[in-house]
Amino acid sequence: MAVPATVAAVPASLYVGDLHSEVVDHHLFEAFAEFKTMDSVRVCRDRVTMKSLCYGYVNFKSQQDAIRAMKLKNNSYLNGKVIRVMWSHPDPSARKSGRGNVFVKNLAGSIDNAGLHDLFQKYGNILSSKVVMSGDGKSKGYGFVQFESEESANNAIEKLNGSTVGDKQIYVGKFVRKGDRILPGYDAKYTNLYIKNLDSDITEALLQEKFSSFGKIISLVISKDDNGLSKGFAFVNYENPDDARKAMEAMNGLKFGSKNLYVARAQKKAEREQILHRQFEEKRKEQILKYQASNLYVKNIDDDVTDKELRDLFSSCGTITSVKVMRDDKGISKGFGFVCFSNPEEANKAVRSFNGCMFHRKPLYIAIAQRKMDRKTQLNLHYAPQQTGLDGSSTPVIPGGFPPYFYHSVASQMFQSGLLYQPLGLRSGWRANDSVPPTRSFQQSQVPNFTRHHRQNRSRMNGNVNSLGKAHSGVYIPQYYQAVEYLAV
Incomplete structure (x- = not known):
């Protein structure tokens, strides 16, 4: 395997993946001990649970030894599992970009990591190849090949996509991250339209007359309840996909009766929920990043304090975008709430001004709000030294x-x-x-x-x-x- 030009200048560090969960540092050290210039090893662990993340790193003083180790140890066995050894990429953007990454599916069960590497190696320098396995060690029929260059990946896709390997016709295409994947059928040609915001007096005959001007309609139905009353939405299925697209573009947002129609491609419930969930998550992340240092957590609030009173108290520190006293199902205050300012400077001013001040007979506790996971991690790190005895050993259970x-x-x-x-x-x-x-x-x-x-x-x-x-x-x-x-x- 040739040394990738893009990593020739970086330290001789190798990434070792697909490790057994019981592999620890000394196992990794023993596996690479034959290479004399090995400098250090590390199995990465979760900071909170300390469980293995099933990957690690091996560092070398000599890049030649690193190259030799990658050739000999890639796809070898360690604790009963086949490991992957590749160059370590310290830049996270390079790893997450997916550049040169190829997705392969419909693989024969006999093809493993080494077989996948052999299949693609003639199209360019391969940094990593992996066949996804189930818990019992059997292939799931798909895998990934990471090329050094985008050109090599495109060449492999062009030559191998649709070819027959091991009595199976394989699919080879560019890898797309899960969050960026277009749902199946999203851009495919469609004929079925979903229509909502219908008045209760709209009949199928009237809807047929309105939508038939765009093309031949195969079926049309207004959804009704058990009493035969309209639920306010309908489905129109065209014979020609182009007619369906024209109808959607012309009728969506158009006033029909007393309401503006909503017309879109009909979707399955699971597909629609997935799109809405992704949109919600993207919006939520934007809000978190926007107000990350501007949102205050206020604790020890008296039970009779209202949102307006809390807003009036903090309004002197700047522009408040939202105020909320948290309450239970019965409307009783939980004793804490949140105040969000327009910028971090105003939030910090509020913390300095009101933290510890008396409000309705109680001293307020005010701090920058944190996500639950971030707060839990911080507390674990804060109390970690207290879990160790005077001699550095763990605290015995009494x-x-x-x-x-x-x-x-x-x-x-x-x-x-x-x-x-x-x-x-x-x-x-x-x-x-x-x-x-x-x-x-x-x-x-x-x-x-x-x-x-x-x-x-x-x-x-x-x-x-x-x-x-x-x-x-x-x-x-x-x-x-x-x-x-x-x-x-």
Whole structure:
């Protein structure tokens, strides 16, 4: 495989994809250990769950070793799965553009990654090839080939599209991202039109007369309810697709009766929902980006505060585009809301001016609003250091579900000074049947200064646990004793 000219100047870093979920860094290191100039490896993980993302990177000091590693390790097995090895592209725009990417479908089940690579390699330099597999390792019949240049991709499409490979006629075309794909049949020739905003007195005969001027109509129907009354919409099916298009262009928006008609290509429900969903998501993303730093989250709002009162409070800081006090189904305030300004400067001014101020007998908490996922990630990062012990190890789980802060504030100090009992399973001289823990001597200076209330509680709890042990036929129940020991501190 030749070194792509576009990556010759970048560091010798390889992308390794399709990794088994159980592959960790040292597995990847061992797989590439034969290449002496290997510098580092990394398996990428989710920042929150720490689960493997099933891809990683291997960095080399020598580009020649990287080329050799790509030749030898691409389509090889690691932990029972075929891995893909290709040049790493640090520029995300290059990866997301889809330039030189080809989509192939209707592949025979016998064609794997290597077979797909062999099929396309004569048309140009291939950066990556992949046949999509199911969970049981069988081909799903389609895949992707990433060429170095757009010219090579176009050449492969021209020569291979419609050709027969392994008794199957394959389809080869340009790869289109899911969000940009045109739905099946969207631009295909159509004859069926959907018409809405019909007056209740519009009849099929009147609709037939109006729409027949554009061409021959095969069928026409007005949708009606169980009582035979019009639902306000209809379908007209033409014989010729060109007639249908002319009717749509001429009649859409035209006043018919007392309303303006809406005329469009008839769509299946699933197709229409998908288009509307995509339009909604695009609009929502635009709104989020537009007001990302201008929207305020306001908490600790008194129950009787209205939207108008909240708007009046913040109006001195700038132009407010929207105000909303969040309420439940019964209309009762949830105690928080949102105030959106026209620009981030006004929002920051409002935070400085009103955060902590008294409003209707309550101090307000004000901050820049965040998406739920962003806020969750930030909290996880903030509290991550608290989940680590003094020696850097993970916080041990305390029996009985006691909170971690109890362990950090008291129990960790006692462990360090040797005041707490050892884990019961490790004690020497312990007897299971009707026994009590062995006594331990402490120097006077080591004994914690318990109050009388703590001593009484500890004696009472020890007595209860001993009686529990006797009640269960003399069988020792470790979780009860462990709970007592931690609580006694």
